[in-house]
Amino acid sequence: MSQTPQVAAPPAIPGAGGIVVNGLRRSFGDVRAVRDITFEARPGRVTALIGPNGAGKTTLLLMLATLLTPDAGTISVGGHDPVTSPSAVRRVMGWMPDALGSWNALSVRRAIEVTALLYGMTTERARERADELLSLVSLESLAQAPTRALSRGQKQRLSLARALVHDPSVLLLDEPASGLDPAARVALRELVRGLARDGRTVLVSSHVLAELEELADDAVYVEGGASVSAERLARAGAAARPWRIRSIDPAHLSWSIADLGVPTADVSTIGDAVLLPFASDDEAASFLAELVRRGVRVTAFAPAIGDFERTFQGLGDVDGAA
Numbered sequence: 001m002s003q004t005p006q007v008a009a010p011p012a013i014p015g016a017g018g019i020v021v022n023g024l025r026r027s028f029g030d031v032r033a034v035r036d037i038t039f040e041a042r043p044g045r046v047t048a049l050i051g052p053n054g055a056g057k058t059t060l061l062l063m064l065a066t067l068l069t070p071d072a073g074t075i076s077v078g079g080h081d082p083v084t085s086p087s088a089v090r091r092v093m094g095w096m097p098d099a100l101g102s103w104n105a106l107s108v109r110r111a112i113e114v115t116a117l118l119y120g121m122t123t124e125r126a127r128e129r130a131d132e133l134l135s136l137v138s139l140e141s142l143a144q145a146p147t148r149a150l151s152r153g154q155k156q157r158l159s160l161a162r163a164l165v166h167d168p169s170v171l172l173l174d175e176p177a178s179g180l181d182p183a184a185r186v187a188l189r190e191l192v193r194g195l196a197r198d199g200r201t202v203l204v205s206s207h208v209l210a211e212l213e214e215l216a217d218d219a220v221y222v223e224g225g226a227s228v229s230a231e232r233l234a235r236a237g238a239a240a241r242p243w244r245i246r247s248i249d250p251a252h253l254s255w256s257i258a259d260l261g262v263p264t265a266d267v268s269t270i271g272d273a274v275l276l277p278f279a280s281d282d283e284a285a286s287f288l289a290e291l292v293r294r295g296v297r298v299t300a301f302a303p304a305i306g307d308f309e310r311t312f313q314g315l316g317d318v319d320g321a322a
């Protein structure tokens with residue numbers, strides 16, 4: 001992705017790359033879909049947008065993508081305001097919606113070319129760009145297929161190709177991995193990480209937290225239309241999380257756990273692994289040392305859930321407004 005943009009974007013505000021959102025609000029009639037969202041997504045990093053169903057994520061993305069006007073608050077995308085300078089934002093921003101739009105009759109190649117033409121590229125350059133992107137998202141073999149014939153995962157890849165046509169510096173990805181098979185997910189992760197490494201700002205919305213753990217550097221949590229405060233996040237992130245423990249001798253492991261005074265209610269099993277909650281990494285490390293000291297032959301000892309998931313689950317347990 002080292003293409004020179006074919007459409008020169010107006011100069012962005014120096015030092016104002018990335019996405020900066022402050023006090024954003026948007027209602028639909030009586031429904032306050034977004035009531036107070038504030039966050040920053042920085043260039044060179046992948047930022048996860050995390051929240052339960054109906055939290056306001058899609059409404060937020062639509063406002064960032066210039067497709068919906070906020071009722072209040074400010075937005076800067078790559079240094080431009082989507083409300084006052086929507087065309088400038090569209091030039092620097094690539095948007096991958098959670099479902100590919102129509103254009104059913106067009107071939108895959110043509111769908112990319114037409115997008116490139118809409119961004120003002122010449123016919124020749126649009127063709128070249130289609131070649132580059134078909135290869136990038138591994139759709140060369142389907143270049144002539146009508147887009148209606150694509151599977152869900154193939155449509156996702158075409159959608160990503162279209163979002164990248166104009167080599168944007170800011171990328172908004174809504175559930176990008178949905179429908180992708182495991183190999184395509186790994187390829188997507190590597191592609192997105194590479195795009196961020198090159199200095200782009202990437203904001204990814206997904207419900208699959210395990211996937212975001214491997215993809216994102218930072219996270220913004222949204223709940224009931226509002227971004228969650230740093231203070232609440234810190235409390236949620238401090239909640240105990242389960243660790244998965246395995247041993248060559250499961251009976252010795254179980255017996256030692258009981259002998260160490262762990263309440264039975266805290267112990268659960270998945271297959272041949274034991275799950276135990278620890279309040280901190282320090283507590284987990286001490287417990288492991290004790291197991292080893294007792295001669296338990298431990299083969300695996302690791303958190304069963306990642307940081308994003310622990311925080312997400314912890315938010316359900318801590319009190320207080322977002």
Ligand SMILES: Nc1ncnc2c1ncn2[C@@H]1O[C@H](COP(=O)(O)OP(=O)(O)OP(=O)(O)O)[C@@H](O)[C@H]1O
Nearest residue numbers: 028031032033051052053054055056057058059060
């Ligand atoms: N056009 C609309 N008209 C009325 N209500 C809407 C509209 N769009 C969204 N909403 C409401 O706003 C709230 C936030 O919706 P939004 O789609 O932004 O949530 P989300 O976080 O993307 O949810 P999900 O994770 O389920 O996709 C929901 O209560 C939804 O019903």
